[in-house]
Amino acid sequence: MIPLAVPDLNGNERKYLNECIDSTFVSSVGQFVVRLEEMVSAVSGTAYAVATSAGTTALHTALLSAGVQRDDMVIIPSYTFIATANAVSHCGAIPWCIDIDEASWTMSADILEDELERKVVMIDGKPYHSALRRRIAAVVPVYTLGNPADIDRIKEIASRYGLPVVADAAAAVGAEYKHDKAGKYADITVYSFNGNKTVTCGGGGAIVSNDKELIDRAKHLSTTARVGADYDFDMVGYNYRMTNIQAAVGCAQMERLHELISHKRRIRQYYRNSLSDIKGICFFPEPEWGESTCWFSGIVFDRDCNIKIKEVCEKLKAEGIESRPFWKPVHLQLPYQNVEKSTLQVTESIWNRILTLPCSTGITTEELQQTVKSVRQVCTEMIQNNHKK
Numbered sequence: 127m128i129p130l131a132v133p134d135l136n137g138n139e140r141k142y143l144n145e146c147i148d149s150t151f152v153s154s155v156g157q158f159v160v161r162l163e164e165m166v167s168a169v170s171g172t173a174y175a176v177a178t179s180a181g182t183t184a185l186h187t188a189l190l191s192a193g194v195q196r197d198d199m200v201i202i203p204s205y206t207f208i209a210t211a212n213a214v215s216h217c218g219a220i221p222w223c224i225d226i227d228e229a230s231w232t233m234s235a236d237i238l239e240d241e242l243e244r245k246v247v248m249i250d251g252k253p254y255h256s257a258l259r260r261r262i263a264a265v266v267p268v269y270t271l272g273n274p275a276d277i278d279r280i281k282e283i284a285s286r287y288g289l290p291v292v293a294d295a296a297a298a299v300g301a302e303y304k305h306d307k308a309g310k311y312a313d314i315t316v317y318s319f320n321g322n323k324t325v326t327c328g329g330g331g332a333i334v335s336n337d338k339e340l341i342d343r344a345k346h347l348s349t350t351a352r353v354g355a356d357y358d359f360d361m362v363g364y365n366y367r368m369t370n371i372q373a374a375v376g377c378a379q380m381e382r383l384h385e386l387i388s389h390k391r392r393i394r395q396y397y398r399n400s401l402s403d404i405k406g407i408c409f410f411p412e413p414e415w416g417e418s419t420c421w422f423s424g425i426v427f428d429r430d431c432n433i434k435i436k437e438v439c440e441k442l443k444a445e446g447i448e449s450r451p452f453w454k455p456v457h458l459q460l461p462y463q464n465v466e467k468s469t470l471q472v473t474e475s476i477w478n479r480i481l482t483l484p485c486s487t488g489i490t491t492e493e494l495q496q497t498v499k500s501v502r503q504v505c506t507e508m509i510q511n512n513h514k515k
């Protein structure tokens with residue numbers, strides 16, 4: 127079976143893990159944690175970084191640091207992994223789901239602007255949802271598939287209401303925005319180093335920012351809000367620190383960041399070059415304002431093909447190819463069915479037409495050729511049959 131995405135651990139991972147064991151620094155204090163934070167802030171163009179146990183815990187911490195409180199509302203795109211919404215819920219706040227744009231599959235700045243103009247009132251200098259009477263606390267664009275959102279525009283719109291922007295850049299370590307490092311644009315940017323990401327720590331996350339106050343708060347919250355070296359704590363904190371073992375793997379991966387991203391981009395291009403003549407499909411978007419990290423690659427079926435993605439996956443599986451649908455939107459998930467939302471035309475139109483294809487950074491040319499051959503055969507046949515019906 128050609129897998130969908132497996133990590134490439136052929137750098138210094140083993141060596142650094144052995145160093146952790148030899149030194150006994152296996153827990154949350156250690157040189158690899160410090161080194162990883164330096165590497166992550168360097169590729170982000172930020173002065174500071176805090177490494178965390180996961181992307182979700184990084185998001186939760188970042189939202190709290192940005193001032194999100196119980197009963198607030200936080201604006202997110204509906205088209206995201208559920209962790210974005212869950213992190214909002216972990217703060218006791220509720221998500222407000224916004225549509226994405228077709229050109230990037232990231233939060234639509236136009237729809238954000240329109241929603242805020244129509245539904246927000248300012249009370250004592252703070253933005254409130256006029257009907258729900260809840261304070262709005264933050265805007266969270268998601269860098270879908272490693273595509274940066276149009277962050278300049280989103281920040282400008284958010285600033286009219288005094289809203290901080292927390293970017294969920296889970297899969298976008300190393301992305302570029304307007305020829306510059308994408309990680310430095312939002313007030314806080316959050317990454318995931320989960321096993322399926324281009325750069326992995328097994329599990330892990332990071333928060334980056336140029337705002338020292340925000341970062342100090344994030345570090346404090348994620349390390350149990352301890353004051354000094356004894357058992358003194360000044361608020362309810364969280365045990366969200368990354369371990370030296372996770373960071374050891376992360377450092378070895380970050381050393382190869384540019385190589386790993388260039389493999390991802392090559393895979394994206396290969397599928398585009400090899401499958402673009404098939405009628406009834408198109409490819410994942412890449413926004414004109416940035417350079418994607420191309421986390422996943424795959425195809426999108428035209429609506430009139432009436433393709434059921436699960437059926438395509440079954441047929442590809444029989445050919446030895448692992449493939450998958452992609453995210454199901456937040457507002458269609460059981461815990462979030464009643465959330466506030468904008469019109470969600472793009473989200474609802476694309477989410478169940480997306481097929482992700484094998485894209486491990488270590489995939490061989492032979493495996494790509496085999497995948498393309500099977501995808502071509504299965505898709506052409508299914509599209510033709512559906513058109514005949």
Ligand SMILES: Cc1ncc(COP(=O)(O)O)c(C=O)c1O
Pocket residue numbers: 180181182183206207209210268294296297318319320329330331
């Ligand atoms: C957009 C997005 N946000 C947040 C997360 C959560 O990260 P983690 O799995 O490290 O908690 C993910 C993970 O896939 C993600 O894709």
